[in-house]
Amino acid sequence: MVRPIKIAPSILASDFARFGEEVRAIDEAGCDWIHVDVMDGHFVPNITFGPQVVRAIRPHTDKTIDTHLMIAPADPYLQDFADAGSDMITVHAEAGPHLDRSLQAIKAMGKKAGVSLNPGTHESAIEYVLDKLDMVLIMSVNPGFGGQSFIPSTIDKIKKVRALIGDRDIDIQIDGGVTPETAPLIAAAGANILVAGSAVFKGEGVEGYRENIDRIREAAEKAQK
Ligand SMILES: O=C(CO)[C@@H](O)[C@H](O)COP(=O)(O)O
Numbered sequence: 001m002v003r004p005i006k007i008a009p010s011i012l013a014s015d016f017a018r019f020g021e022e023v024r025a026i027d028e029a030g031c032d033w034i035h036v037d038v039m040d041g042h043f044v045p046n047i048t049f050g051p052q053v054v055r056a057i058r059p060h061t062d063k064t065i066d067t068h069l070m071i072a073p074a075d076p077y078l079q080d081f082a083d084a085g086s087d088m089i090t091v092h093a094e095a096g097p098h099l100d101r102s103l104q105a106i107k108a109m110g111k112k113a114g115v116s117l118n119p120g121t122h123e124s125a126i127e128y129v130l131d132k133l134d135m136v137l138i139m140s141v142n143p144g145f146g147g148q149s150f151i152p153s154t155i156d157k158i159k160k161v162r163a164l165i166g167d168r169d170i171d172i173q174i175d176g177g178v179t180p181e182t183a184p185l186i187a188a189a190g191a192n193i194l195v196a197g198s199a200v201f202k203g204e205g206v207e208g209y210r211e212n213i214d215r216i217r218e219a220a221e222k223a224q225k
């Protein structure tokens, strides 16, 4: 089954002084999800924002708020993100130490659960938690910053994760360096949720964002067929 392509702009590349306006603009521009990059300055070498930002943007969109937690430990903060309005909560397999417990906690909060793999992490890290997953996020850059170049070995990992998933109802998300040029390779390998920060927000306002989202989506959909 071909899973529908979804585009999830990362607000890490938006204007932080205008979060509400920026979220409304990407919503109006036709994005599918809103990707929120949470960084703690410990698991990754950058600090961004916490549950308060999710709470602040929640009234500006009905679309899925996809929360990418690059924090360790994640467990003490899961309830805060759930209460703030996150729909999907993704933890890193490397953030440990109890991945299965983190996923059980997210599901018990009634949220969709994702697990993320850094570029250097083997796909077997998800093998025994597949029954608790709604999504696998394969990092195509080392986490911490937007605007980095796509790491080519990601393509091979997408294929391996797709094979591991089999016919389970699990999305594969790719995050980092997604552009209209990399999107076809990503989609052809079997991923269907594409996060894009700089490639979307380099545009001006709703029309600029729409053009960038459409270009990525069209390139991916064409390659899926
Ligand atoms: O999680 C991360 C980075 O750690 C990403 O979500 C980036 O924010 C994507 O930015 P671009 O590579 O698309 O500019």
Ligand SMILES: [Fe+2]
Residues within 6 Å of the ligand: 010, 035, 036, 037, 068, 175, 195
């Ligand atoms: Fe991300």
